[in-house]
Amino acid sequence: MKLPTPPSDEQFTSRLRSAAVAARIGLWLGICFGLAFVTGVISHYAQNHSQPIPFPTSPSWGYRVTQGVHVVSGTAAVPLLLVKLWTVYPRLFARPPRGLRRLAVEGLERGSIGVLVAAAIFQLASGLLNSAQWYPWSFSFRSTHYAIGWVAIGALVVHIAVKLPVIRRALGADVDDTSQDRPNATRPGVLSRRGLLRTTWVASGVAVLATAGSTVPLLRNVSVFGVRSGDGPGGIPINKSARAAAVTASAVSPDYRFTVAYGDREVTLTRDELAAMPQATRSLPIACVEGWSAGGSWSGVVLRDLLDLVDAPRGRDVLVVSLQESGPYRETVLQGNFADDDRTLLALRLEGEELAIDHGYPCRLIAPNRPGVLQTKWVKRLEVQA
Numbered sequence: 576m577k578l579p580t581p582p583s584d585e586q587f588t589s590r591l592r593s594a595a596v597a598a599r600i601g602l603w604l605g606i607c608f609g610l611a612f613v614t615g616v617i618s619h620y621a622q623n624h625s626q627p628i629p630f631p632t633s634p635s636w637g638y639r640v641t642q643g644v645h646v647v648s649g650t651a652a653v654p655l656l657l658v659k660l661w662t663v664y665p666r667l668f669a670r671p672p673r674g675l676r677r678l679a680v681e682g683l684e685r686g687s688i689g690v691l692v693a694a695a696i697f698q699l700a701s702g703l704l705n706s707a708q709w710y711p712w713s714f715s716f717r718s719t720h721y722a723i724g725w726v727a728i729g730a731l732v733v734h735i736a737v738k739l740p741v742i743r744r745a746l747g748a749d750v751d752d753t754s755q756d757r758p759n760a761t762r763p764g765v766l767s768r769r770g771l772l773r774t775t776w777v778a779s780g781v782a783v784l785a786t787a788g789s790t791v792p793l794l795r796n797v798s799v800f801g802v803r804s805g806d807g808p809g810g811i812p813i814n815k816s817a818r819a820a821a822v823t824a825s826a827v828s829p830d831y832r833f834t835v836a837y838g839d840r841e842v843t844l845t846r847d848e849l850a851a852m853p854q855a856t857r858s859l860p861i862a863c864v865e866g867w868s869a870g871g872s873w874s875g876v877v878l879r880d881l882l883d884l885v886d887a888p889r890g891r892d893v894l895v896v897s898l899q900e901s902g903p904y905r906e907t908v909l910q911g912n913f914a915d916d917d918r919t920l921l922a923l924r925l926e927g928e929e930l931a932i933d934h935g936y937p938c939r940l941i942a943p944n945r946p947g948v949l950q951t952k953w954v955k956r957l958e959v960q961a
């Protein structure tokens with residue numbers, strides 16, 4: 576059997592596949608990956624139980640913005656990465672150099688690019704699937720996406736360092752300059768280089784517009800893929816429904832009781848008793864790690880007032896326990912600075928209406944500058960930590 580022979584470098588003759596194009600797209604790709612990395616590290620830290628440096632509670636919309644930037648920069652990177660790979664992939668087929676030393680150097684460089692490409696594709700693919708709320712894998716998304724994020728940024732830094740001379744020459748010269756082209760890349764493409772770049776920027780812009788509406792209210796109507804914007808009671812999407820969390824019975828049961836505990840002190844209240852306490856109203860967003868966010872006007876009891884019922888000292892972390900019996904988000908840790916912030920509520924109402932069961936009836940946590948995943952619904956118990 577005869578295997579098909581791989582193409583050789585010389586067979587790729589389009590002048591579009593040049594360092595002039597790759598460097599320009601690479602610059603924007605680098606900016607997108609840099610933004611996604613920084614905002615990703617922030618998001619990961621915000622979800623840590625233990626925060627040696629307390630994550631700030633202000634501005635209340637901070638997490639909404641950083642997570643929005645994370646998803647938008649990742650989405651914008653998709654067309655950029657595809658075009659970038661198209662411009663450089665003939666190099667895969669370049670003949671290995673002669674001489675052991677040059678071979679070793681080239682091998683290392685190719686190895687680092689292999690790692691970079693694999694990590695970049697993994698990050699964009701897993702991130703996109705996550706924002707589409709599709710988890711066709713069994714690993715933990717958060718820890719894997721975080722770990723590979725470090726791999727990607729490390730390989731990117733190495734790649735930029737290795738390519739810096741080429742990048743500087745390419746960006747310093749006109750886009751139509753051919754002095755850095757591969758010798759056979761002489762055939763004009765179907766587009767001019769400027770045309771290809773323009774098309775790429777437009778594709779990237781369209782990808783952003785098609786998804787950003789799930790965080791930017793003004794873009795809601797143009798975002799065909801931003802499906803999770805504003806559908807659901809009170810204009811806020813529903814993430815896990817009461818049915819999916821298996822709380823449809825316990826949430827509306829007359830036996831429901833809310834408990835706040837500190838050491839051996841415990842106070843138990845009915846929903847009516849919660850509603851009879853002084854009520855406060857706060858405008859706070861829910862910003863899901865999956866990329867959508869929405870602002871709401873929440874009313875309920877200031878969380879600190881509940882902690883005062885059991886004389887909890889300030890600054891203590893609080894375990895928030897929901898009626899939900901299984902699943903990773905049935906319990907969350909509310910750090911002391913969030914617990915003491917007077918914007919943090921045990922909310923009973925949204926937009927003046929009784930909280931819908933899917934939004935967490937009988938009551939839910941809502942705190943400023945906090946990942947949506949930690950805004951626990953169907954709360955039954957607060958435990959002030961020792």
Ligand SMILES: Nc1nc2c(c(=O)[nH]1)N[C@H]1C(S)=C(S)[C@@H](COP(=O)(O)O)O[C@H]1N2
Nearest residue numbers: 812813814815863897934947948950951952
């Ligand atoms: N008990 C419980 N609370 C939960 C969740 C959950 O699965 N269980 N999901 C969280 C996630 S991921 C988000 S984004 C918000 C969404 O709140 P909403 O469904 O009211 O919009 O609820 C959070 N609270």
Ligand SMILES: [Mo]
Nearest residue numbers: 863864947948
């Ligand atoms: Mo979420």
